[in-house]
Amino acid sequence: MRIIVSRLIQHSSSPFSRLHNVGLLRNVRLLSTDSNKVDEPFKVEEAETVQVPPPPSEKLLVLGGNGFVGSHVCREALSHGLSVCSLSRSGRSSIKEPWADKVVWHQGSLLVPDSLKDALNDVTAVVSCVGGFGSNSHMYKINGTANINAIRAAADQGVKRFVYISAADFGVANYLLQGYYEGKKAAEAELLSKFTYGGVILRPGFIHGTRQVGSMKIPLGIIGSPLEMVLQHAKPLNRLPLIGALFTPPVSASAVAKVAVRAATDPVFPPGIVDVYGILRYSDQK
Known part of the structure; x- marks a missing residue:
């Protein structure tokens, strides 16, 4: 040239x-x-590889996970890929199903606060299914004191969300189980105090489903499911004086478990009290 x-x-x-x-x-x-540079090889510098940390895994602690409702909660949580552990007086569940092998079982009593130390390690949310019947003093201790201890321990540990399975108000029937309902109310008040923005109280009525008792399975849904179908559409009857609360519709254990797990893991789930109709509504949502 x-x-x-x-x-x-x-x-x-x-x-x-x-x-x-x-x-x-x-x-x-x-x-x-x-x-002169046309024939030179074109150099492309590789971008620096950025190590993105994996999303934080959620670990759910189910109190009373080997009970009727608690076992449904464990199974529901596992189906969503959550890490699940459970604390109960008997420790490992006697249920011989594959899901039970995926739960980390802790043995302890909520009446002994130190029992919760190991169980609460790395826990992001708690679902309490603890409750019981007996004398008034015993019912208050199990439904009230035990759950209050758990709520305080979880708050001290920095747990973000706490879901408590309480019970619907049956009006006159409450006087027959005074210790039961007084204990529930005390636990509810403590939860709303300690977990203002992350506390959820579920108030189901009669919970039906297949209950495991030893080697036997009792199909409570035979009675509960038809009643649920009828009474969930008869909400005005619930307002009748004295006997209205007796028309509270039953709800399945699987529905309670579904809403409990969602309330424990969904950060936008509203805190506060969810009644039977709310449980039925949330359980129908995908």
């Missing part, structure tokens, strides 16, 4: 042509300098 330009310069006689040729020669030099 330089030879061609030099010949052009030789055949140009005017000063203007000479100036033009000088500028052209400079441009050619620049072009020729760049053209």
Whole structure:
């Protein structure tokens, strides 16, 4: 290319042509300098690899996980890929089903606060299914004191959400189980105090489903399921004086478990009290 330009310069006689040729020669030099790099391999620098930390795994502690409702909660949580552990007086569940082998079982009593120390390690949410019947003093201790201890221990540990399975108000019937309902109310008050933004109280009525008793399975759904179908559409009857609460519709254990797990893991689930109709509504949502 330089030879061609030099010949052009030789055949140009005017000063203007000479100036033009000088500028052209400079441009050619620049072009020729760049053209020498055409055959060089094109280098591409690799971007730096950024190590993105995995999303935090959620660990759910189910109190009373080997009971009727608690076992349904464990199974529901596992179906969502959650890490599940459970604390109960008997420790490992006697249920011979594959899901039970995926739960980390802790043995302890909520009446002994130290029992919760190991069970609460790395826990992000708690679902308490603890409750019981007996004398008034015993019912208050199991339904009230035990759950209050758990709520305080979870709050001290920095747990974000706590779901408590309470019970619907049956009006006159409450006086027959005074210790039971007084204990429930005390636990509810403690939860709303300690977990203002992450506490959820579920108030189901009669809970039906297949209950495991030893080697026997009792199909409570035979009675509860038809009643649920009828009474969930008879909400006005619930407002009748004295006997209205007796028309509270039953709800399945699987529905309670579904809502409990969602309330424990969904950060936008509203805190506060969810009654039977709310449980039925949330359990129907996908």
